[in-house]
Amino acid sequence: MAHFELHTPLTEADIRQLKLEDTVSIDGTIFGIRDATQIRIFDEGIAPPADLTGGICLHTAPGVRKRADGTYEKLSIGTTTSTRMDRFAPGLIETYGVRAIVGKGGLLEGSIDAMKRTGAAYFAIVGGAAALETMQIEEIEQVWWEDLMPECLWKFRVKSFGPLIVAIDSHGNSLYRRVQEEAAARIAAMQL
């Protein structure tokens, strides 16, 4: 288990070196997306107004306050369950070049396959740890699709964002799958 400091935009080599349970911290830019954002991109077929190539997407809908000049002040930025948005992940990775998804709860087999094919990874953040996460986001740089508030497309500037745990790597491995398989075996062996 090693620690890596990554800078955005990420390259395929950045991702391919990572293995399960390595930790990473991120400097640069992270995009915030959620259900409604991705319904617009994939179900309504509207291309995202920002270039996500080499980008990192975080599953979030932040709590914010709008300033007089139209920019947004961060109040509470945390992470939501990724599994709910699993069906969008292959498209983010293969169509829009996203290299990493940050979330909680993990992604399923189709996403794991897409990550393996393209060279992308899933980084687990501690769900509910929004107080810390908000401190690690320096500024909300830009926001698109404000009509979806709070599920807009957000651009955050981050510094030492993490540590995050590599929970799905680009070699077809998933820590969630491993843990669930072991749990299933333990449950099967229980004498109720």
Added chain:
Amino acid sequence: MNDIYETIEIVSRDLYWAALKDIPQDVRSAIAGGLQAEKEGGNTTAEQVMFTILRNIQAADEQNTLVCQDTGLAVYRVRVGNRLHLDMVELKRRIRRGCERATAEYPLRSNSVHPLTRKNTGTNAGEGLPIIKLDFVPDSSEIEISMAPKGSGSENMSFLKMLNPSEGLKGVKKFVIQCIFESGARPCPPMIVGIGIGGTSDVAMQLAKEASTFRRIGSSSADPDIAALEKDLLGRINETGIGPQGLGGATTALAVNIEWAHTHISQCPVAVNVQCWRGERAQAVIGATGEVRYGDGAL
């Protein structure tokens, strides 16, 4: 004496903020215990997750900010003393107003959407929201208001099964363990598992919610058979190794709490409702002269 309805409104607002910012002591102790267990078990990933959770709670204390961005659906449990002669319609209106003020004045993220159109009311209130559970207390001149902002990651992990009575205790255990297995990483473990057994289907679900949100960690049921089941299930759930955030480890659940009711001879309803690690709740008691005492809302 201040206007009692004004006090109810202010308390309802302040409890929403308190629950989101200040993690109850019993939850903090259980998380610290989990960190120790993962350290001793040599699981560095689980240790790091538990350490981050504790650091996050401290960061929220220091910055006087929200622990988690999910401001939940506001659940108010209100117990009104029978010696008070209150206008209950006004009481409910003021609780709702308190929830709306908490949302507007902070401002809190509003989660309240129409279930089909998904249009957000912007207030954390709406049709049926906030959830207000009213009960009455004999020989009392006080109002006790407990508040839990129920987050969606854990609430989405809710289950109900009308078991066949012949499935017995073994059937109950099997169902609960299967629910936890299916929940996996999603409800932000280490979780508090609330179980409701008995009543009708809706009562079982309500008991499960009471058990997951308002029971103190470390408390056990007054019924010895139920208490034994709580202990048994906590051991088994932690034995699964799902661990903190579902990334593996010894700390899958901080507690298993069961609330129960008698049921029909041919029924055995079992409901499971999960609370995430933050176990957020807050409580205030409005005394007979209008003074307010704050606490953590644990049963």
